[in-house]
Amino acid sequence: MATPTRGEGAPDRVVVRLKRVRQAFGRLVAVEDLSLDIREGEFLSILGPSGCGKTTTLNLIAGFFPPTSGTIEVAGEDVTEKPAYLRGLGMVFQNYALFPHMTVFDNVAYGLRMRKVPKPEIRGRVREALALVHLERYEDVRPRQLSGGEQQRVALARALVYHPPVLLLDEPLAALDKKLRDEMRAELKEIQRRVGITTVFVTHDQQEALSLSDRIVVMSRGRVEQVGDPREIYDRPRTRFVADFVGAVNVFPGRVASTEGGLRVALDGLGEVALAGPERAGAFRPGDRADLFVRPESVRLAANPGGAAPARVRQITYLGQHTEVRLACGADGNGPGFTLLVEEKGQGAPPPPGTVVCVEIDPRHAQVFPPE
């Protein structure tokens, strides 16, 4: 088998391969026609709203139930019909699922005991795993006595101690409060990098996905919407769903003015925006209705009013680092609403509500999709 190479010539070994996987629960289709290669050592996030099939996908990789159709390979072996306990993968559950009747030590040792590892070796390896998550002194404690963050670390140690080929994480940060979540996120990334383990991370939090992942799979209604690195997903969303779900976005309705050498869109009440590059035209024809998707950070208050479009300030919200300004298109403020961000330390105080201002749209990261 020829291994495809890229970049510096590092082989991209596929550790998990899903081929045309479909999962139906009765009449409900949770996952539809999912094909995905997960490469060795990468941190892959599956991102989507609840009910999109991301957790089902993770459970299928884990082997808790066989897919309705399709095949699953781990390390080149077809494991479609293999139950979870024979797959040898590591998993961290959303509520940690630590065994409450066992100490931290016994929890972490469980996977090693199932593998009949000799007793003296178990002691050393459990210590090693607990050291990795900075919980050396908690061996004899019961999970119930630990904080959420500590339980999280035990769950991680328990899943890593037998060196599984893949680590599966089911929303592991969702149950933590904000500050702890940010800390654990950094630590998770650090541990993953140090161990170098292939990781599949399921989350509904786009910020977690963007900050942790090498690649992101965005899912919606059981289907893959887009696969790409965080920058691609954020800057070049391929579908309306991805543009809308990942990050904040403004939607400006308009009409295609021209498709010559690029795409020019006449926005309702905001003038024309030109997207350079012939590939931008896509299947659009002049006169088609089109929606322009622009991130708040790509909309600016114009310094000089000439050439920019008028809008009326509706509301300003102080967010610390910056201030969010909600506006409505047109000098009368009757057009569609949108949002932009004003750097707190930059352009001075944002205009008060009711002011008519002029805005500019930076078209570089804008996307155009047909209306729904």
Place this chain on the structure above:
Amino acid sequence: MDTARSHRRRAALRRWLGIGTVVSIMAFVCIPTVVVFGVSVNPGEILSFPPDGFSLAWYLRALTYPQFQRAVRNSLWVTAISTVLAVTIGTAAAIALERHRPPGHRFFAGLVLSPLIIPGVVLGLGLLILAAASGWVGSPWLLVFAHILVALPFVVRSVWVSLQNLDPMLERAAASLGAGPVRAFFTVTLPLLRPGILAGVLFSVVVSFNEFAASLFISNRVTEILPVAMFNYIRNYTDPTIAAVSTLLIVATAILVLVADRIVGMSRILQIQGDR
């Protein structure tokens, strides 16, 4: 000032009403026991209360009466065997009904719990007719069978409560860590169901040891268990021996429950925990 005082007076009234209620309930519950105990130490040959003296003679007679000795042995055997079987069957049934939800699980749950509402007399009569038709009359296994049926609802209920507290994700976690279904069951599921199973054992022992109505129909002089032997005794004699046996039975049961509470904590068993 005035409102504060009346407020305090009302609080005191409420307190005394509360204490009064508790005391009356306790008295109400304890009266039969107190009477039986009083009768059992009566030196005379009749069942009379209050006692006109103090004597332990009837206890000696109770402990040495051959038919009671045989009945206690029968009781212990029937209780032991039916408890082991009822707890095994009941635990399996609770897990199957709660976890796997087979078709018609509601119907089966109702069936398993039905001995709670079926009178023992009906159960005993049914079993007697069945035994007569199949030539099993007088078999001690008939008693075991009846006691399993009577104890089963208690076992299923208490294991079911433990199952409610058991996070199904734990079994998945065990599987992800390499434990097959059997090992996962014995290392994770069963240890976590332990409180419910122990409660089931306790209920089963108490219910079986005190079972009377159904057992009366299906036992004879050789197989009869203690409550039946007591009933037969009181039909023939009216001396305080029966009160002495009753007192011993009450004390034995109380010790059992207290010890069980010490070991496993009954209060912990019988509640559904809020947090998981």
